[in-house]
Amino acid sequence: MGDPIKQQTSRPTLAVVGGGVIGLTCALAAADAGRRVQVFDAGARDRAAWVAAGMLGSLGEGHPGEDELLRRTVESVRRWPALVERLADPSIMAAHDSLFVAASSADAEHLRNLADFVWSQQPRVADDLRPVNAGDIRRLEPVLGSRLHSGYLVRGEGAVDNRRLLDRLREALLAAGGSVVDRRVGDLSEVDADDVVVAAGLGTRALLPDIGLHAAKGEILRLRRTRWSVPPPTHVVRARMRARSVYLVPRDDGIVVGATQYEPFEESSAAPEVGGVADLLADAVDLMPGLRTYELVEAGAGMRPCSADGLPIIDRVDERVVVATGHGRNGILLAPYTAERVMELLDEQRPTASASASAGGENRC
Known part of the structure; x- marks a missing residue:
């Protein structure tokens, strides 16, 4: 049995398999609740969160049929301010609001349908979502092109710096008494703890073969500002351009551009595709012409773990193991919600082995 953590303590012990945003947020919540926590981290470069823009927007993710x-x-967006406060680093927030823009009347109709769906399902967000015209867009973001049609300003839907977030989560966990082991777990029998949370993204399949996941590939570009460049936008800019979506997310030193998504996806090819990168750059430069003077410093592809129905899989597998995976494009956005639900499962009465088997995972969140 490797790396035991059940030693010299009466506190319940928890092992978290997976050192991405989901795993670390769950681990921090457990440590704050008094558990002794150890995270097994297979490495930052293996995490979808490393190649991400970190957007926290329910409007942008609200599509008809996904009520x-x-x-x-x-729910999760409303929990993010408390998590940022817990991490004691306001600079985690890369932007606080989002600006949705359309290049044409047809693109504007697409955004209008999204807004109508969100309004119909979540009337409370109406006060945070305001239509804007071309003049408003120019006043809000002068760096954008002059031929945009219309859009929406969404208050409170910003973005986090994903890589800074990963660092701060790990630091906060260590300060709370948790520990991190930089090692891949090959079998859950290797882990000695009262409870285990498996938050290993696509790696969950090797540990829990009955959990149904597939990969979706998403490409991200990181652009660095030069001394000749116009500054990045102050909002997250999410645009509909010629029936394609592109977004610009500010960073201290530049902009993150995204994102493509290929689903289903052949996992043997994890490199960015030329066509996807070319489309992103073309749309991004049309949206913000000043990007021509930025430097392209990284083109990355992340493997997003997706469930069959698009909902995250947060459930108790047996009397010891809880799983949290399948977040797809929303892993960072849903981290606070997931941590809260995982803690509820950990604090519930553990089912017996027979009861767990008969449930068959029907209590999925």
Whole structure:
């Protein structure tokens, strides 16, 4: 049995398999609740969160037919300020509001349908969502192109710096008495703890073969500002351009551009594709012409773990193991919601082995 953590303490012990945003947020919540926590981290470069823009927006993720996912994203967005306060680093926030823009009347109709769906499902967000015209867009973000049609300003839907977030989560966990082991777990029998949370993204399949996941590939570009460049936008800019979506997310030193998504996806090819990168750059430069003077410093592809119905899988597997995976494009956004639900499962009465088997995972969140 490797790396035991059940030693010299009466506190319940928890092992978290997976050192991404989901795993670390769950681990921190457990440590704050008094558990002795150890995280097994397979490495930052293996995490979808490393190649991400960190957007926290329910409007952008609210698509007709995804009513339940929208409900959860709205709940999670409202929990993010408390998590940022817990991490004691306001600079985690890369932007506080989002500006949705359309390049044409057809693109504007697409955004209007999204807004109507969100309004119909979540009336509370109406006060945070305001239509804007071309003049408003120019006043809000002068760096954008002059031929945009219309859009929406969404208050409170910003973005986090994903890599800074990963660092701060790990630091906060260590300060709370948790520990991190930089090692891949090959079998849950290797882990000695009262409870285990498996938050290993696509790696969950090797540990829990009955958990149904597939990969979706998303490409992200990181652009660095030069001394000749116009500054990044102050909002998250999410645009509909020629029936394609592109977004610009500010960073201290530049902009993150995204994102493509290929689903289903052949996992043997994890490198960015030329066509996807070319489309992103073309749309981004049309949206913000001043990007021509930025430097392209990184083109990355992340493997997003997706469930069959698009909802995250947060459930108790047996009397010892809880799983938290399948967040798809919303892993960072749903982290506070997931941590809260995982803690509820850990604090519930553990089912017997026979009861767990008969449940068959039907209590999925």
